[in-house]
Amino acid sequence: YKRARMNQTNHTSLIKLENVADADGAKFYLGKKLCYVYKAKTKKKGTVYRTSWGKVTRSHGTSGVVRAKFKNNLPPCSMGGKIRCML
């Protein structure tokens, strides 16, 4: 999550994009939709896979990390997990 030393802002997640090493590279992804895919026990709409959608809002820092906001905040278990970026 976006955070300072002691406080964190749960509604904004930090996303590291593959092979993006600077803010210039991150520019391509601004505004792109993101999808967090996870599994649950019960089947909904015929599948155990569920999605949480969000979008890249702005870049974060100079190393290509990006801030994102999801429809519902990402769960803490997603840290280090994979998120799909849609073109």
Place this chain on the structure above:
Amino acid sequence: GGRCAPPFFTQRSRSGGLLYTSGGDNQGASMTKSQPKKVEKLNRFYPADDVPHRLHRNKRLRPRKIRASITPGAVVILVAGRFGGKRAVVLKVLDSGLLLVSGPFQVNGVPLRRVDQRYVIATKTRIDVSNVKIPDHVNDSYFQKPKKERKAKTEGEFFEGEKKEKKELPAGRKEDQTVVDQGLVQAINGTPQLADYLKSHFSLQNGQYPHAMVF
């Protein structure tokens, strides 16, 4: 609640400024910042009940701006939807701001279609579309879906479940497609490998990153 017409006795114009009556007071009075630009006449009669008015936010005030990389003749990658991953040629920009696109149909199966520029990655490949004739009737209303008539269901039909009606191609689509594709295919066959390029699908493999690509 909705905006309703102002009551008669408050004497305020729609813009909120005070209304001046005719009497020449305007002329000699000192110019204050609160002087309204217009003097509007209020209606004497207004509805007895508050009628909520719709806000009409659907109007587009300005024509939509299309990215500079999207021009007629540009080869474009359709990123999502039924034809996601396919490459198509932009024919023109319609009045609604959507792009008119064609595969051409003979080459890769993408028909005459409207696409929003947001669902498209423009490439630098250009095709000369000056000889492509687009019929005049191919515009936004050509692609509009006909409004479904809501039929009152009888009891029997209710329990039958929804009948899936087979979607028929509207009349004239095939002819319009051939007319447009004639010029397109000619232009494409002029360039080697362009037809194969249009047939190919766009995909990302391991080690390929769109931000590092030149489209």
